[in-house]
Amino acid sequence: MKTNYGGCWNFHDGTHTYEDDFEYKITSLDGKWLCQITEVGQYLIFNEKPNYYIYADFKTESTGCNGPCGDGYSVSLMTTLNDCQKAVGTVYGNYWSNAPFFEIMSNKVLIPPTVVSNSFCNKITLTAVGCTGAQRFFWEYSTNGNDFYKINISTGFNENYDFIKENFPLLKNYSGNINFRALIDSDSEITGEEIYSNIVSYNIIPCSPNLVGSPEIIKPSCFQGKDGQVTFTFDRDLIDNETFLLNLTQVVNGNNLPPKEKNVSKAEFLNKKITFTGLESGNYFLHYQTFQNNNTTPTSDNLSDLFFVDQSKALKYIINTTNPSCYGANGEIVVEASGGTPPYYYSINNATKTPFTNPFTSDANGFKGSQILTIPNGSYNIRITDSNNCIEN
Structure with a gap:
């Protein structure tokens, strides 16, 4: 703080006798007068945050009336310094004087951490x-x-x-x-x-193992399936008496579902990898930290970025029939399949599934394949599956 005045002896009690006098007061928020903890030249530093500064310079009467009516004075007033702790006061009155300019600061410039952030x-x-x-x-x-x-x-x-x-x-x-x-x-x-x-x-606190790269994701084998999986790789092995606690959480419409939890020992932490299975398509994040000495010493608590487990394309098919042209002749059933994971298979009336004989093709819309069945007149139950045994729902 820079000021024209030095020393706590310049603090006054605020009473005046209408003669040459001044009041110089720096207080805390509760009105307590503050005294600097060090003074070198024009620099004053306080050990708590100043909140108010008042300076008043009074002069003797010049008008001949009784009381304060003839006083000439100037006042520089600084109030509620807040976080900035710096302001310029206003000057007014019948007498002009050079009110001090103050740059006020305390030594309390570091903000203590909260319990959560310490x-x-x-x-x-x-x-x-x-x-x-x-x-x-x-x-x-x-x-x-x-x-x-x-x-x-x-x-x-x-x-x-x-x-x-x-x-x-x-x-x-x-x-x-x-x-x-x-x-x-x-x-x-x-x-x-x-x-x-x-x-x-x-x-x-000790650092948890750090994630290395992006998670390895295998999407569910079938549309709307729940057999997807994700594998995470970390940058270090566990030490003796250290266990790994991991929670994998799915986020649906902004809400966290109950997490899948793993508690992994050093012996189970193979190749610095951990895999979660049984996943459906959706958004997920990983919450993880380790504990040492029988769960009494936690390491840093970490969250992964949000990642997405993709959906497999649905297996779809259509069936077209051609009736026999003559009595006793065979008709045709033409099956056109798409999506899923080829190769495709068919079964007739729950018989053994048989692969499509025509090779499947692929384009920007995915895979597709077709099969022509030449069979006699009759009623048939046709079932189409792909290489993951997915069926159309």
């Missing part, structure tokens, strides 16, 4: 929040709350810094509490006004 496994984004200004924030970390290590990174107001654990050899295998703070340098041309920010604490 854990990370490898990366956390840190930010010193407040007004745009010349201040620089030099970051440090500590795992015991006492010994802080310089990170050799500085940021400005509202500039993000991504702390990545794997970049620090001392933290390679570390799990537990970690504290962050920033040394605030208000003016690079002045020495001694630097002050440490408040401290924020996070919890480093």
